[in-house]
Amino acid sequence: MQRAIGALRAVAGRSAASAAAMRLSPSAALWRSQSTGATTAPPPAKPDTVSVIAAPFSFGQPLDGVERGAAEMKAAGLRGKIAALGYRVHEHPAIEVHRPTVHDPVSPIGGRNAYAVGVTAARIAEATAAAAAAGHFVLTLGGDHSLAMGSLGGILRARPEVGVVWVDAHADINAPETSPSGNVHGMPLSFLMKLVDAARVPGCEWVAELPRLAASSLVYVGLRDLDVAEKRFIKTLGLRAYTMHDLDRYGVGKVMEMGLDYLAGTKPRALHLSYDIDAIDPTVAPSTGTSVPGGLNYREAHYVAEACAESGLLGSMDVVEINPDLVPGAGGMATVAMGVELVQSALGKSILE
Secondary structure, three states, X not given: OHHHHHHHHHHHHOOHHHHHOOOOOHHHHHHHHHOOOOOOOOOOOOOOEEEEEEOOOOOOOOOOOHHHHHHHHHHOOHHHHHHOOOOEEEEOOOOOOOOOOOOOOOOOOOOEOHHHHHHHHHHHHHHHHHHHHOOOEEEEEOOOHHHHHHHHHHHHHHOOOOEEEEEOOOOOOOOOOOXXXXXXXXXXXXXXXXXXXXXXXXXXXXXXXXXXXXXXXXXXXXXXXXXXXXXXXXXXXXXEEEEHHHHHHHOHHHHHHHHHHHHHOOOOOOEEEEEEXXXXXXXXXXXXXXXXXXXXXXXXXXXXXXXXXXXXXXXXXXXXXXXXXXXXXXXXXXXXXXXHHHHHHHOOOOOOO
């Protein structure tokens, strides 16, 4: 706990040079040697190609089935619906998942299956960085939210100044030492913001070599279920966090206006939308592992994605935590369909078009 708090206090002043000076671990060296040339320019307002990267990973949390989310979205006609919006579609081969074994190194600071998360996330990062460097819209399909360590990690490698809209019932900013569950799907932001010394976590060492996600580059939308340490991190870092109370008070339109203005109002930059399906109320999208009542309704959920699209700056997106096994039948199908529809909204589909 004290180590995490110390990192929290130091993160604002940490320089990129200090990370670069660290001795490269084997995984970090692999990352540096294989990653493509980076570009800091925002993506085109409307990239002509969408790279679809399926990450069937479930080991950041304990429930089977979430690894099938990407396949189910594809089976629901995702490719054709993207193409109907005028995009070319490039389907990346599914990411090879490292399955935990008894021989995996164990993290000395906690994090269940952290090695499997880190190794798989590094492969995802290679794919997202390459697609972003090619100027594509990068769409990563989960899988659980721990994959964002890789999807957003790769985007940070290609677009270090990226602004992030994190749509979630949960903050996902626990450190391994502060997490009540130990599940890494609740930790990706603490790694990417360098609140965790990733060099101490086997499999995750490569994260230490990434550009740090700055506090000023993150906006939360839809929070409603936070752990004690997460509340402390949000307050201490001064993160822009719009909870469901804020959506009730201001409305989704004003919240998105304020959030996007905060990220890109004075200096336009590429945006990344990380969309956890549990941000949506379980009456609309029930088939997810950590559902919480009182979430976004159907239109609010779409408006968040539509507003990001209308900014003209959205260049990448995650859709995660769809688990069709948890509510078989109509509930699972509705949740998958919602994921597909959110992608369409993020890519510019609107009511009148």
